[in-house]
Amino acid sequence: MPGTGFRGTLTSPKVDLMVDMxxxxxxxxxxxxxxxxxxxxxxxxxxxxxxxxxxxxxxxxxxxxxxxxxxxxxxxxxTIAGVYVGMEYGAERICGTRNWKTAMIGGALTGALVSAATKSNRDKIVMDAITGGAVATAAKFLNYLT
Missing domain, CATH: 1.20.5 (Single alpha-helices involved in coiled-coils or other helix-helix interfaces)
Incomplete structure (x- = not known):
């Protein structure tokens, strides 16, 4: 039985810009x-x-x-990305490893800091920390898949 299909690849452009600070x-x-x-x-x-x-x-x-x-x-x-990357780097330096746990810590700290900077109440800060940790962990797991 004849069929039709589509085959191809999708690649994203590689942008590599590094500023030496x-x-x-x-x-x-x-x-x-x-x-x-x-x-x-x-x-x-x-x-x-x-x-x-x-x-x-x-x-x-x-x-x-x-x-x-x-x-x-x-x-x-x-700003959010810069804070996250900095927090994750700090967690990596303290823990001595780079894994999903350091991503979770970096995400949680970023969520809490951004929420606290917007003068949120304590419950909102905790919820934003949980969300930041969850999103960062999910992103790390997705990176492991590719």
Whole structure:
């Protein structure tokens, strides 16, 4: 019985930018900030482009608003990533190993710090720490699969 199918591979571009700040902690933190900050800015750029096409209008004001939003999101995503990478690196140095446990610790500390920085209540800080630890652990497990 004849059939049709699709076969192919999907590869992502390799972007390797490393800024030498003189210390591995700073290098990893800045690298995480730049890479994930770029992802956050790109996400916002796509959302804003979709919004422009959906509404069918474009203006200088909308363009300026989109640029500000891209910068804000890029800095926010980059900051979260930089804090996470720094926390995970610190946990790795203390534990002497790199595994899912250090990812969980880094994620939990990041979730708690970001939540505390936004003046959340104690319960919200704990919930954000649990969420950060869970997301970081899941990401580490996904890295083991690939």
């Amino acid at each position: 003189g210390h591995p902690f700073l290098n990893l933190t800045v690298d995480g900030f730049l890479k994930i900050g770029t992802v956050g800015a790109a996400k916002t750029a796509v959302e804003e482009t979709y919004d422009i096409f959906k509404k069918g209008s474009f203006s200088k004001h909308k363009f300026e608003h989109s640029l500000k939003k891209m910068c804000k999101e890029g800095v926010y995503w980059g």
